[in-house]
Amino acid sequence: xxxxxxxxxxxxxxxxxxxxxxxxxxxxxxxxxxxxxxxxxxxxxxxxxxxxxxxxxxxxxxxxxxxxxxxxxxxxxxxxxxxxxxxxxxxxxxxxxxxxxxxxxxxxxxxxxxxxxxxxxxxxxxxxxxxxxxxxxxxxxxxxxxxxxxxxxxxxxxxxxxxxxxxxxxxxxxxxxxxxxxxxxxxxxxxxxxxx
Numbered sequence: 001x002x003x004x005x006x007x008x009x010x011x012x013x014x015x016x017x018x019x020x021x022x023x024x025x026x027x028x029x030x031x032x033x034x035x036x037x038x039x040x041x042x043x044x045x046x047x048x049x050x051x052x053x054x055x056x057x058x059x060x061x062x063x064x065x066x067x068x069x070x071x072x073x074x075x076x077x078x079x080x081x082x083x084x085x086x087x088x089x090x091x092x093x094x095x096x097x098x099x100x101x102x103x104x105x106x107x108x109x110x111x112x113x114x115x116x117x118x119x120x121x122x123x124x125x126x127x128x129x130x131x132x133x134x135x136x137x138x139x140x141x142x143x144x145x146x147x148x149x150x151x152x153x154x155x156x157x158x159x160x161x162x163x164x165x166x167x168x169x170x171x172x173x174x175x176x177x178x179x180x181x182x183x184x185x186x187x188x189x190x191x192x193x194x195x196x
Contacts, residue, residue: 010071037128037175040094042186044068045123048098049115049190058106065098093130097123116187124183128175 047068048061069092100122101115108114 033131033171034128034175034178037131037171038178038182040131041097041124041127041175041179041183044094044097044127045101045120045183046186046190046193048101048123049119049187050193052101052105053112053115053191053194056110058102058110061098061101061105062095065094068094093127093133096130097127100126112191116184116191120184120187121180122183123187124179124181125176128172128179131175132172 044065048064051064052058052061054060101119104119104122105111105115108118
């Protein structure tokens, strides 16, 4: 079981390693933001729920998020040493969402069904919001684009400019909506993993 926790944490780190990466946030800013927010939500919640229900101790979800954060710092610091652009602010955004998961588990007296429903919705809706910190605090995307140039995209790959003013095209709303639905499913998976 403990080995599984480490494996899930490592895989969470690998799958979310590009989250907050401004190389993707130049042409495909909002699309990348939404996809990365959802991927972070799901990988955080499945491991954190598993760890939380395995130990039965409120607080372990936050500890799990801390493990993910440290693993990602180590991995991305290695990339940074090779000249890859990276800002350290991008990963701690997992912690407040994990704290909400712990809070639900504690407040509902360790009720797994409440954890799945309320915890899944809270993490799914909160993480895209906290992840917006990435867009506000990391380096300017245009500056990064000029510093790390890429080959020109072929015409069929050229993104269409998003209508940012429309609610249905808002990356936080889209990420939060999809995250709230999928978060419950992955929270249930995290609980189910303890019934082997």
